[in-house]
Amino acid sequence: EEQLVESGGGLVPPGxxxxxxxxxxxxxVSTTYMAWVRQAPGKxxxxxxxxxxxxxxxxxxxxxxxxTISRDTSKNTVxxxxxxxxxxxxxxxxxxxxxxxxxxxxxWGQGTMLTVAS
Amino acid sequence: xxxxxxxxxxxxxxxxxxxTLSCRASQSVSSNYLAWYQHKxxxxxxxxxxxxxxxxxGIPDRFSGSGSGTDFTLTISRLEPEDxxxxxCQQFGSLPxxxxxxxxxxxxx
Numbered sequence: 328e329e330q331l332v333e334s335g336g337g338l339v340p341p342g343x344x345x346x347x348x349x350x351x352x353x354x355x356v357s358t359t360y361m362a363w364v365r366q367a368p369g370k371x372x373x374x375x376x377x378x379x380x381x382x383x384x385x386x387x388x389x390x391x392x393x394x395t396i397s398r399d400t401s402k403n404t405v406x407x408x409x410x411x412x413x414x415x416x417x418x419x420x421x422x423x424x425x426x427x428x429x430x431x432x433x434x435w436g437q438g439t440m441l442t443v444a445s
Numbered sequence: 446x447x448x449x450x451x452x453x454x455x456x457x458x459x460x461x462x463x464x465t466l467s468c469r470a471s472q473s474v475s476s477n478y479l480a481w482y483q484h485k486x487x488x489x490x491x492x493x494x495x496x497x498x499x500x501x502x503g504i505p506d507r508f509s510g511s512g513s514g515t516d517f518t519l520t521i522s523r524l525e526p527e528d529x530x531x532x533x534c535q536q537f538g539s540l541p542x543x544x545x546x547x548x549x550x551x552x553x554x
Contacts, residue, residue: 374544421489428480431480431492431495432480435489
């Protein structure tokens with residue numbers, strides 16, 4: 328069964344750092360685009376980062392320079408390293424796959440909550 | 446960057462009624478890369494429609510998508526109790542970029 332399971336969220340003070348993980352099962356992370364999409368409290372969805380199969384990365388302007396997306400093929404896991412965290416980074420972070428539906432995310436995890444507060 | 450504007454913000458309907466949701470793009474959406482998602486509280490978003498009108502695997506045929514250029518529509522022909530949720534449109538464009546609309550909440554009247 329194809330599945331995405333996020334972990335690594337929690338409470339972090341402003342200016343802090345953390346790494347979110349997305350454990351993948353049922354397919355290889357190196358064969359599809361993988362993304363992190365977040366939803367702040369009471370807000371809509373925002374794509375914050377995408378890792379292409381080529382290794383090219385995309386970042387939303389709001390996290391560019393503060394975030395790094397990567398993958399470990401031996402662990403079949405995708406990561407989002409975030410630093411310089413701000414209260415506005417508070418959100419549920421979802422891992423998502425752009426698979427057979429080009430340009431769309433056809434598989435999602437349940438999400439992990441990140442709260443940035445002192 | 447293309448901005449997607451969804452309307453209405455909230456749609457109040459009864460089970461069995463037809464729902465029509467709109468998504469308008471600030472520029473033409475390239476190669477018809479326009480998708481729709483359903484999102485319920487505490488759950489993962491679910492892909493309903495991609496490439497404007499293709500239903501994702503397992504999506505019932507009461508869900509349909511249409512449109513081109515800058516104007517797109519998601520139609521739910523007859524609302525079932527499980528269809529009350531928030532719906533987002535999303536486009537994929539050059540650079541590359543992936544952007545979502547602000548969402549339409551479909552609530553029980």
